[in-house]
Amino acid sequence: MQIYKVGGAVRDRLLGKPVTDIDWVVVGATAEEMLAKGFRPVGADFPVFLHPKSGEEYALARTERKSGRGYGGFTFHASPEVTLEEDLIRRDLTINAMAEDDQQNLTDPYHGQRDLDDRILRHVSPAFAEDPLRVLRVARFAARYAELGFKVAHETLELMRQLSESGELEALTAERSWKEISRALMESQPQVFIQVLRDCGALKVLMPEIDALFGVPQPEVHHPEIDSGIHTLSVLEQAALHQQPLTVRWACLLHDLGKGLTPEEEWPRHIAHEHKGLKLIKAVNERFKAPKDCQELALLVGQYHTHGHRALELKASTLLELLQSFDVYRRPQRFEEFIVACEMDARGRKGLEQRSYPQADYLRGAASAARGVAVQPLLERGFKGPELGEALKRERLKALKAYKESASS
Structure with a gap:
């Protein structure tokens, strides 16, 4: 032995x-x-x-x-x-x-040590092509070791391409796929994972909604990088640089899926892409059976990220609706993750990676103002049941109006 x-x-x-x-x-x-x-x-x-x-x-x-x-x-x-x-x-x-x-x-x-020295990810034998999970694994290793200069060998990428075209990827279970995807998203350069999947044709099989973003232009004034797919990779890169949790990284990956549905004649504008993207985000969530917290945040970020960017312009009533949608009174952490996902979206643009994002503290202040409304005085005034809910809403709206005035003065 x-x-x-x-x-x-x-x-x-x-x-x-x-x-x-x-x-x-x-x-x-x-x-x-x-x-x-x-x-x-x-x-x-x-x-x-x-x-x-x-x-x-x-x-x-x-x-x-x-x-x-x-x-x-x-x-x-x-x-x-x-x-x-x-x-x-x-x-x-x-x-x-x-x-x-x-x-x-x-x-x-x-010759693994030689490939380590040469910074090459190379398959051991042709049997590599018998296991579809290896497409995801190699892309994950590429994300992990990209900072050391590792690249996928050309012949390995070709085998991955053959696997992607063979139909074998469709035999992967949601659980196995999610395990690799979630681990890859938590690597130091998760955008490399998505890029390698795209390079070998696996992205259009596993996540066609993300693959569809590449080649779709956005207004250059807001997006100097122009391409929606490149923007998504940049947002994911920022999320990793700022060491965000898996929930935020997943939301960053899926936030703009609606742009893939915009008719070419409407390019580069993407009117109502937030709402259009929800059915796609839901489909990806369900395909990989993502954990509930990842699913919920991805849907909320997809729907409301433009609200986040426009936070300083929002009416008090719209701010209140936003806060209610996130249930900030019982789940403050989820709203915090929304805020940082919006910030990663704002930073994931060519040349704007270091931009300030005053919307973040403004939204935190708004949430604090709404949470600061005490329930006890309303109970003492005799409010109960649905009436109590309405009274609370009125008081929170009043607090947000006061907050807006103080923030603009």
Whole structure:
């Protein structure tokens, strides 16, 4: 029995990055031998065991063969005869197909260290094209390591293109897709994830609503970058630069989908794109079964981001409607995330990345003014039920009018 550290732990050590998760491969052992040493089995499809003390995962060396469609369409074979090289060849990228023993002696049969040095994301073998999930994984790695100068190898991008055209991507489950998408959006350069998907034709399969934005112009006076798709990538880039949470990044990605529906004869204007985009945002949310908080914020940002930009011009009654839509009294954090999504939208424009956004503090002040209206005095005056709600609304409107006057003076 020989035990090797494999995959990301080896890759990240060689890159000088922190190693978080460690995967181990065991060569020359049987499941019975693992159980005898106190390992606990966890793998339903193939033999994976938890270490009796550390709890880390140890997998028996295995080979795999394509047996059906999609990510799960494989049969696995694990036995003491499977070599380390045979186990490594089934992995996606050369930089993930390295192993080291307890003396840090490197086993690198597919030249992963060379590709690390050359900053290349390259597939290990033609079997790469058998697993559609790898299209998303490679795009995610491109987003993670873009800051180090990594690029996808031309021949790997071609395999990804073939996968995108094969119909295999449609076999991916919503859960697997969302896991990769959500992780990619939280990388340091998530816009690279979207761009790589577009480069290989996967974006028009997985998210045609986003793909449709590229080539659609916007008024240059507001959008020096002009192209709606490029703007979306820039907004996502700003969200990452400002270390926004997943909810905000998802909303930033989907906020302008309505512009993809504007007839060409109306370009570069996009009248009512906010409302038109809601059905598209809803469709993308449902396709990937995004978490409820991501779904809700994306829809609200899509509908109201123009209100955010025009905050200083809004009437007190419109401000109140906006605040009510977000339920700022019980869910203040959601409105805060809306504000920062609007700010990322304003900054995601060529040459305007450092612009100030006074609307943010103005909206925060408006929310504070509305929340400052006390309920107790109204109860003491005898208001209850629907009448109490109406009275509260009147008092909040009065507070917002006073706030507007003080802010403009």
